[in-house]
Amino acid sequence: MSAAPVRLGTRRSPMATAQSQQVADAITAYTGTPVDLVLVTSFGDVTRAHLTQLGGTGVFVNALRDELLSGSIDIAVHSLKDLPTTPAEGLGLVAITEREDPRDALCARDGLKFADLPSGARVGTGSPRRAAQLARQRPDLEFVPIRGNAGTRLDKVASGEVDAVVLAYAGLVRVGRTDDITDVFEPELLLPAPGQGALAVECRTERAVPRDLGPLGAVDDGRTRAAVTAERVVLAELEAGCAAPVGAYAECHDDRLRLRAAVVATDGSRAIHREGVVSIEGGDTGDITETATGLARQLAREMVEEGADRIVADAGARTGAPSPEV
Known part of the structure; x- marks a missing residue:
């Protein structure tokens, strides 16, 4: 008798369903258990407000969490x-993949790179983090808040509404739109959002892992988990929301x-940077x-001593909300 399909909840956007299907396929490959996608609409998907106007964090995940807690989905x-x-x-x-x-x-018109954008060019982004860091490099550009999925944002370039948009590279890969990329920002120029590029699998703690998914740990990557945990600790220590102007990036080499x-x-007028390196030789994933x-807590404390918490608070006051990022 074959196992009942696992119900995997995902947002309805093309990017969300594409990345969820990747996880579903990996689970089936490792466990032999079929996985069905269950499409869920979140408040962040239907509101017309700009992301910086949405109160609190979690606007894209709360609906999924409600479905988990109700038992409508397994993961x-x-x-x-x-x-x-x-x-x-x-x-x-x-699991963290x-x-x-x-x-x-x-993704810019006419194949332009960031350095070649003309003064006054309109760059669309829903992320205060991206706008803040890039404004520090190019204060002559106009950063315009935009909404919508990747396709909608790219259409704004094609229509001439903006000259360029900034999106996550990983997301563009997942929806097959890498041909639209005209430049890629190295972390030295634009630090990613904490956790960017990684996917998280969540379930009810009472079950630990859903039935027939004991090997789910096989899709969990220990070094990715360590790196993104450090990044998210920086965010937490600064008491910042998911879309505060905070960048963090950890690498295991x-x-x-x-x-x-x-x-x-x-506005790009002030920046506080910190960097640290620690040895991880011989340690298991937990260590x-x-x-x-x-290390993350140490760097965050040093940043607070320089006033990073005040920059975060000021950013929240300007937008009227902690500002979840997409």
Whole structure:
């Protein structure tokens, strides 16, 4: 008798369903258990408000979490960068997939690169983090808040509404739109959002993992988990929302973990950067994650001493909300 399909909850957007299908296929490959996608509409998908006007964090994940808690779905897949750092009661992360390319990408008219955009060019982004860091590099550009899925945002370039948009490279890969990329931002220029490029699998803690999914850990990548945990600790220590102007990026190279973090004023006028490296030689996943967490807390404390918390608070006051990012 074959196992009943696992019900995997996902947002309805093309990007969300594409990435959820990747996880579903991996689960089936490792466990032999079929997985059915259950499409869920979140408040963040239907509201017409700009992201910086939405109160609180989690506008793209709360509907999925409600379905989990009600038992309507067995697991949910989230873009980790959308997931609030505060744990949800009754729910836990059972897997974080191997991270895809975490960088941000520019999609501009006429194949333009970022350095070649003319002064006054309109760059669309729903992310205060992206706008703040890029405004510091190019204060002569106009950064315009935009909404919609990747296709909708790219259409704004094609129609001439904006000269360029900035999107996550990994997301463009997932929806097959890499041909639209005209430039890719290295972390030295634009630090990614904490968790960008990684997917998180969440379920009810009372079950630990759903029935027949004991090997779900096979889709969990230990080094990715350690790296993104460090990034999210920086965000949590700064008491910042998912779309605050905070960038953080951790990399595991052989026996070292390198963490970089930045908080930038929304107008690009002030920036606080920190970087640290710790040894992870010989550690298992738990040890590496604990070491990475310690480094993240240290860097966050140093940033607060320089006023990073005030920059975050000022960004929230300007937008009227903690500002979840997509």
